[in-house]
Amino acid sequence: MTKALSLAVLFAIWEVAALVAQSRLLPTPGTIIGTIGLEIRSGEMPFQFACTLGRVGVAFTVAFVLGTIIGTAMGRVPVVDRFFDPWVVILLNLPALVVIIFAYLWIGLDETAAIVAVVLNKLPNVIVTTREGARAMDAHLAEMAQVFRFSALKRLRHLLLPQLAPYLAIAARSGLSTVWKIVLVVELLGRPNGVGFVLGTSFSLFDVTKILAYALMFVALMLGVEILGVQPFERRAARWRPRRV
Amino acid sequence: MNGAPHAGVPDAFEITVTRKAHVAADATRVVVLQDFILSLPKSGFVALIGPSGCGKTTLLRIAAGLDQSFVGKVRNPEALRLGVVFQEPRLLPWRNVAENIALARPAAMPDNTADLADRLGFTSVLSRYPSELSLGLARRVSLARALAIDPGLLLLDEPFVSLDGASADRLREVLAQTVGQSGATVLMVTHDVVEAIGLADTLIVLSERPARILARIALPAPRGRRTIEDTEAILAEVRKAQATAG
Numbered sequence: 001m002t003k004a005l006s007l008a009v010l011f012a013i014w015e016v017a018a019l020v021a022q023s024r025l026l027p028t029p030g031t032i033i034g035t036i037g038l039e040i041r042s043g044e045m046p047f048q049f050a051c052t053l054g055r056v057g058v059a060f061t062v063a064f065v066l067g068t069i070i071g072t073a074m075g076r077v078p079v080v081d082r083f084f085d086p087w088v089v090i091l092l093n094l095p096a097l098v099v100i101i102f103a104y105l106w107i108g109l110d111e112t113a114a115i116v117a118v119v120l121n122k123l124p125n126v127i128v129t130t131r132e133g134a135r136a137m138d139a140h141l142a143e144m145a146q147v148f149r150f151s152a153l154k155r156l157r158h159l160l161l162p163q164l165a166p167y168l169a170i171a172a173r174s175g176l177s178t179v180w181k182i183v184l185v186v187e188l189l190g191r192p193n194g195v196g197f198v199l200g201t202s203f204s205l206f207d208v209t210k211i212l213a214y215a216l217m218f219v220a221l222m223l224g225v226e227i228l229g230v231q232p233f234e235r236r237a238a239r240w241r242p243r244r245v
Numbered sequence: 246m247n248g249a250p251h252a253g254v255p256d257a258f259e260i261t262v263t264r265k266a267h268v269a270a271d272a273t274r275v276v277v278l279q280d281f282i283l284s285l286p287k288s289g290f291v292a293l294i295g296p297s298g299c300g301k302t303t304l305l306r307i308a309a310g311l312d313q314s315f316v317g318k319v320r321n322p323e324a325l326r327l328g329v330v331f332q333e334p335r336l337l338p339w340r341n342v343a344e345n346i347a348l349a350r351p352a353a354m355p356d357n358t359a360d361l362a363d364r365l366g367f368t369s370v371l372s373r374y375p376s377e378l379s380l381g382l383a384r385r386v387s388l389a390r391a392l393a394i395d396p397g398l399l400l401l402d403e404p405f406v407s408l409d410g411a412s413a414d415r416l417r418e419v420l421a422q423t424v425g426q427s428g429a430t431v432l433m434v435t436h437d438v439v440e441a442i443g444l445a446d447t448l449i450v451l452s453e454r455p456a457r458i459l460a461r462i463a464l465p466a467p468r469g470r471r472t473i474e475d476t477e478a479i480l481a482e483v484r485k486a487q488a489t490a491g
Contacts, residue, residue: 143311144335147327148349148394158348162339240339242376 027209035213045217051194052183053221055111059118060179066119067126068168072160074127075134084127091124096182100189109190114183121182126171133167165237173230180222257287257430258321258398260308265300265315277303278315279455285398290424290431290468292441294483295451301434302332304456305402308432321398325430328396330404334383336375342386343371349390361389364419366412381408388416392423399424401433405440417444421468442471442479450486460486 011029018028039045074081074088100117107113137160145159187196195214202210265278277300285291293301306312308319309329336345346358362368365385375383388404404420405413421444424431435441441448448462462482465475 140331140333140335141337144329144331144337146311147309147329148390149351150348154348158337158340162337240341240374240376 024206025208027212031209032212032216035209036217039210039213045214048193048195048198048214049217049221051191052187052196055114055118055183055186055194056176056179059115059122059183060175062115063119063122063126063179064168064172064175067123067171068130068164070123071127071130072134072164075131075137081131088124088127091120092128096121096185100182100186104190111191114186114191117186118179118182122175122179125178126175129167129171129174130164133164137163162237166234169230169234169237172233173226176225176230177222180218255287256284256320257289257323257325258285258308258319258432259283260304260317260319262304262307262315262317264317265303265307265312267303276455281317281456281458283449283458285430285432286447288428288430289447290433290445291447291449292433292435292445293449293451294435294438294441295456296453297436299451299454300456301451302402305400305432305434308398309400323397325397326394328391328394328399328429330388330391330399330401332402332404332406334375334380334387336383336386336390338375341372341374342367342378345375345386346390346393350393354393354395357393358389361393365389365416381412384408385412385416388420392420395427396429399429399431401431401435403435404433405435405437413440420444425468438480438483439476442476444468448479448483450483452490457490459490462486 015028015030018026036045070084074084099120103113103117103120107116141159145155150159183194184196184199187194188200191197195218198214199211202208202214260281260283262278262281264276264280266274266276269275281304283291283304293304295301303312307315307317309327310319336342337348340348342362343358346361347356350356358371359368362371365388367382367385367389370378370382375386378386384404391399391401401420405416408416417440423429431445433441433445442464446464446466446468448460448464449458450460450462451457452459460482462479464471464479471479
């Protein structure tokens with residue numbers, strides 16, 4: 001309720017400011033909603049969003065799966081951790097832009113380069129988070145599983161993944177928002193379609209209305225993924241925990 | 246071996262520890278076990294009693310294959326299936342009680358969860374998660390999990406500690422009944438001498454660290470039916486063994 005009110009106040013301030021300013025650089029919310037409607041009907045906006053969403057989906061999945069495997073290995077095996085730790089630190093601190101530029105330079109201006117650039121930017125975060133989870137595993141339960149001869153599959157499903165789940169949820173949530181943002185930059189720099197590309201062209205044309213229309217849709221979509229995707233997963237993963245009273 | 250009074254009964258399991266040492270927090274080496282041999286007669290119920298910190302739990306961990314860093318060997322010639330009841334229940338918190346028991350059981354074995362839950366008195370919580378159980382209930386589930394796999398060798402580490410008298414008695418009864426029927430070989434660690442006398446047919450009294458066997462006392466059959474006089478006499482024998490060591 002408070003949140004709805006807060007959003008309404010924000011839009012009201014915006015409306016008033018736009019009416020006072022009377023400038024091309026600050027369109028009213030109404031104008032933007034009109035533009036969104038137009039873009040959706042022409043099929044332009046759905047197409048551009050589909051391009052971006054596809055890249056987000058592929059890059060996120062690859063980074064998540066690779067990061068979980070590498071992070072678990074690093075958390076469980078000290079030698080692996082010591083060997084790969086410097087690589088992770090370097091990747092963590094390499095600016096996203098540098099990775100993107102080199103991906104395009106070395107691989108070429110294509111889809112592979114775009115995905116590789118996003119994955120390399122996201123991977124170290126997933127690794128670091130999963131590693132914490134793998135380190136925090138319960139040795140007592142591992143011994144129990146050993147004594148009762150749990151198969152590898154049983155260990156994975158009933159011992160490893162439930163303990164990693166909260167960390168995977170953190171990685172997924174922070175991961176999704178990072179991947180979104182980086183995909184836009186990748187599209188801006190070297191792709192002929194996608195939301196990032198549209199934002200780039202609109203910027204050179206000073207089309208503020210279009211920029212805001214795409215940005216707002218973007219935020220709305222992100223909220224949808226968070227509410228419908230990430231939060232239900234977190235609730236499911238935490239259902240065995242004692243309820244706080 | 247050790248003057249064992251079970252001549253004729255073949256040994257089902259034997260632990261030989263030439264040397265087992267821990268590195269303590271201050272980097273000194275503490276010898277926990279040295280030149281120690283423990284043999285378990287087939288279908289026997291052996292109780293280990295001794296002062297805390299004498300190496301009982303270490304011995305159990307070695308028997309369970311959880312501690313490999315010792316000089317010596319563990320012989321399990323018939324490859325008996327191992328069931329363990331740890332000091333803490335060690336249930337998977339994210340699986341409910343029924344799942345916890347089912348997960349330990351090999352796929353080929355029949356589902357005996359309902360029967361065990363009934364006998365141990367936790368049928369009403371089968372679909373609860375471990376965080377919702379009292380420690381007493383969690384211990385019952387942990388015992389049921391070990392019994393559910395029909396173990397050939399059952400290792401118990403203080404399984405009834407911190408339970409109220411009545412529930413501990415019930416659990417002891419179910420344990421005695423089950424291993425009596427299945428003919429499992431049992432090794433139990435406890436510091437409760439009376440409990441040991443009630444359940445076991447062989448009592449092994451250990452010394453302070455490094456643990457030595459002070460006495461191996463054969464208890465009169467049948468197990469679980471000792472009179473007060475029997476118990477008193479055995480208690481006196483245990484005390485005597487401990488006193489001669491001191």
